[in-house]
Amino acid sequence: MRTELENSVSASRHLNSAQESAGASALDATLHGEATREFEAFLHARIVGQGAAIDAVTEMYQMFLVALNPPDRPVGNLLFLGPTGSGKTYVVEVVAEALFGDRRAFLKIDCAEFQESHEIAKLIGSPPGYVGHGETQPLLTQEALNRWHTEKLKLSLLLLDEIEKASPALWQLLLGILDKGILTLGSNRQVDLSQTLIFMTSNLGAAEMGGLIEGGMGFVAHPTSVDTSLDEKITRTATEAARRKFSPEFMNRLDKVVVFNTLRPEHLEQVLELELAKVKQRITHAAGQSHFTFRCSPEVKRWLLREGTDPKYGARHLKRVIERYIVYALANLVATNQVSTGDCIDISLKPDGSLAFTKIVAVASVAAAG
Amino acid sequence: MKAVLFVDDNEVLCRLTCDILRLEGYRAVPAYNAAEALKVFDEEDFDIVVTDMRMEGMDGLELARQIHNKNPQLPVILVTAYEPVSGEHVRECLAKEDLFPHLLEKIRLCLSEAEVRKAS
Numbered sequence: 368m369r370t371e372l373e374n375s376v377s378a379s380r381h382l383n384s385a386q387e388s389a390g391a392s393a394l395d396a397t398l399h400g401e402a403t404r405e406f407e408a409f410l411h412a413r414i415v416g417q418g419a420a421i422d423a424v425t426e427m428y429q430m431f432l433v434a435l436n437p438p439d440r441p442v443g444n445l446l447f448l449g450p451t452g453s454g455k456t457y458v459v460e461v462v463a464e465a466l467f468g469d470r471r472a473f474l475k476i477d478c479a480e481f482q483e484s485h486e487i488a489k490l491i492g493s494p495p496g497y498v499g500h501g502e503t504q505p506l507l508t509q510e511a512l513n514r515w516h517t518e519k520l521k522l523s524l525l526l527l528d529e530i531e532k533a534s535p536a537l538w539q540l541l542l543g544i545l546d547k548g549i550l551t552l553g554s555n556r557q558v559d560l561s562q563t564l565i566f567m568t569s570n571l572g573a574a575e576m577g578g579l580i581e582g583g584m585g586f587v588a589h590p591t592s593v594d595t596s597l598d599e600k601i602t603r604t605a606t607e608a609a610r611r612k613f614s615p616e617f618m619n620r621l622d623k624v625v626v627f628n629t630l631r632p633e634h635l636e637q638v639l640e641l642e643l644a645k646v647k648q649r650i651t652h653a654a655g656q657s658h659f660t661f662r663c664s665p666e667v668k669r670w671l672l673r674e675g676t677d678p679k680y681g682a683r684h685l686k687r688v689i690e691r692y693i694v695y696a697l698a699n700l701v702a703t704n705q706v707s708t709g710d711c712i713d714i715s716l717k718p719d720g721s722l723a724f725t726k727i728v729a730v731a732s733v734a735a736a737g
Numbered sequence: 738m739k740a741v742l743f744v745d746d747n748e749v750l751c752r753l754t755c756d757i758l759r760l761e762g763y764r765a766v767p768a769y770n771a772a773e774a775l776k777v778f779d780e781e782d783f784d785i786v787v788t789d790m791r792m793e794g795m796d797g798l799e800l801a802r803q804i805h806n807k808n809p810q811l812p813v814i815l816v817t818a819y820e821p822v823s824g825e826h827v828r829e830c831l832a833k834e835d836l837f838p839h840l841l842e843k844i845r846l847c848l849s850e851a852e853v854r855k856a857s
Contacts, residue, residue, distance in 0.1 A: 649752055658749050690760050694753055695837035701750045702833035703818065 403429040409465040410458075413641065416634035420447065420458050423623045427564055431522060440548040441560050442522065444620055446530070447568045448605040449627025450576045452676075452683030455568040459526045462564075463515075466522065472515040473524035476506065484536035491540070492553035507550060509558045523563040530567040531612055538617070545620035572608030576601050602626040630682055632672075638682045639672055642689050650697070661697065661712035670716055692722060700724065739848055740764040740781065744774040744788035744800065745816070754787075754840070761841055771795035775803060783811065785847055787840065790817035801826035810854070812847040816840070 399407065407425045414421055427443035430436045436443070447455040463472040481487060492505035512523040527533075533541065544550050548561040605626045610618065618624075630638065643663065650658050663671070671692070675685035693714065700706045711727040741763045745751040751767040758765035766781065768774035770792055778786070786804055788797040795803075801813040805826045815822055818833040829843050 649756060650749055652752070687760060690757055691838075694757055698750060698753045698757065699834065699836050701747060701753065702816075702836045 399425065399429055400432060402432060406465050410461055413461045413464075414454065414458055415637045415641065416628055416630050417454055417458060417625075420455075420625045420627065423625050424458070424462055424564075427622070431564070439561060440546060441544070442562065442564045443622045444545045444565050445567065446609065446621050446624045447566060447627060448571060448609055448624060450601065450629055451570055451573060453627035453629060454682070455627055456526065456528065459524065459566050463524055466520060466524070467515045467517065469515070473526055474507070474511050474514075475526045475528060477528045478531075478533040478537060479529050481537045482532055482534050484534045486534065487536045487540065488553065490537070491550065505552050505554075507558060508552070509556075512558065512560065512563060521562050523560070525560070525563050525565045527565065527567045529569065531569045531571050538614075542616055542620065545617070569609065571612055572605045575604045575608065598628045601629060630676075635672055635676045635682055635685070636668075638685060639668060639675075639689075642686055643693075646689065646694055646697075658708055659706045659710040659712060661693075661714055663693075664713070664715045666716040667714050667722065670720075696722065696724060738762065738764045739784040740766065741844065742766050742768060742774060742778060742781075742783045742786045744768045744771065744786065744792070744797070746770055746789065746792045754836075757837065757841075758844075763844070771797075771800040771803075774800060778804060778807065784851065785812045785814065785844060787814045787816060787844070790815055790819065790822055798822060798824055798826065810851070812851055814840070814843055814847060 403425060406428055407421065410421045410424065423445055424443075427436070427445070431442045447458065449455055459473055460470040464470045466472065476490065481490060490506050507525075512525065513521075516523070527541070530541075540550065544560055545565065548559065548563070550558040550560060552558060606624065609624065647660055651660065671685070671688055674692070675688035676682050697706075697712070700712070706712060706726065713725045713727050715723050715725070717723045739762075741755075741758050743751060743754050743758065743765055744767075745754070746769055748769055751769060755765035755767045766777055766783070768777050771788070771794055774786070774788065786801070788800050790797040792800075797815045797817070801815065801824070804811060804813060812828040813826060814829045814831060815827045816831050816833055816836065821830045821832070823830060828847055831840060831843055
């Protein structure tokens, strides 16, 4: 006598063979469309060590492109949690660049500016009869949201930074936005956020995360690198901190919570290469002309990494260190005409720890001279 | 966010400087000659203008004068690779060889002075 399981397997095989004979074929629901694949590749080339964030954004974008995102609510509500310097805001900037060719193509609301309930008027404008009605332009308007829309892409990006600092009044507003995708301004006009991808960032649990990264209390040596179990602990810590701070109503309205990994040394090296490449791009991008280039010795790269990163603050200071030690110097060299088109500047470390800038004669010039 | 209009006919210098200013928290807008600077100046609001002295068409001094015709209170910093320049339309003059980090300090000081003047 056949068991229930055997019957079920047999029925399933019968169905499969019937489908095959009718011309049916198996589908792969994990495949992305071409536009989404390009978008994903763009993000992967510029974002280091944050695969989960890329996956979450890509998924939302794919749904939006095929118009399968839920109607009457934002395209996606994403909460980014993680240690400082891990790139939460940077991801939004890169998404903006991928979609609109400009890293500033999103509306940023700094929730720390709305810690008092009366400050909400700056965001939505004062209602009629209140002081300031009609005088101050609200920050969150349909025009501001749609500013970067193109003929092909009617998608807006909204970043709510440091969401945990929002006042209770802003929270009420947010719950409505995340649920219905509608915001009513002080002037009674409505803002439609149903074509908007909403990113929220938070440093919640930062103190506990810092403790984990620094090695905690006692006589434990501070780790110089970050291991996988540390990422798991950070994920747990951040998620628990979010659940403690945020109401269930808020958590239920989120499509995805992404905890950003701490960047490992190999990630930081990649970030450094990306940042140096960006400086080179800035130099050579002018009106299609070829300008000078530069190269950093391995010692200089190690030095920049030492100065610009640490396990606690991630890559936060790296850009600033590159600006201060490399870009300032290059700007001064350009201003004083010490470099010209076709030059290559070799940047090395002097024995006293300072940087040396040396002009290398271009290979083409040597060949021509010889 | 304070807005800086940076004018220099050296495109690379202009762009690098604007990037540095942005990282320092300013809204920096580049212009590659005086005519372009005046056009941008008419379209946007700025808190300070930094301009190169020697540029083709119109030099930095004339640009400062024309900007003060539109907004007499606006601080203008002149940057030059040659002899220091002074005049009623120039708040500060900076040698190009001292551009960074001195420009950042000059901008900060000029903006603080402007704030104080506005408040009094």
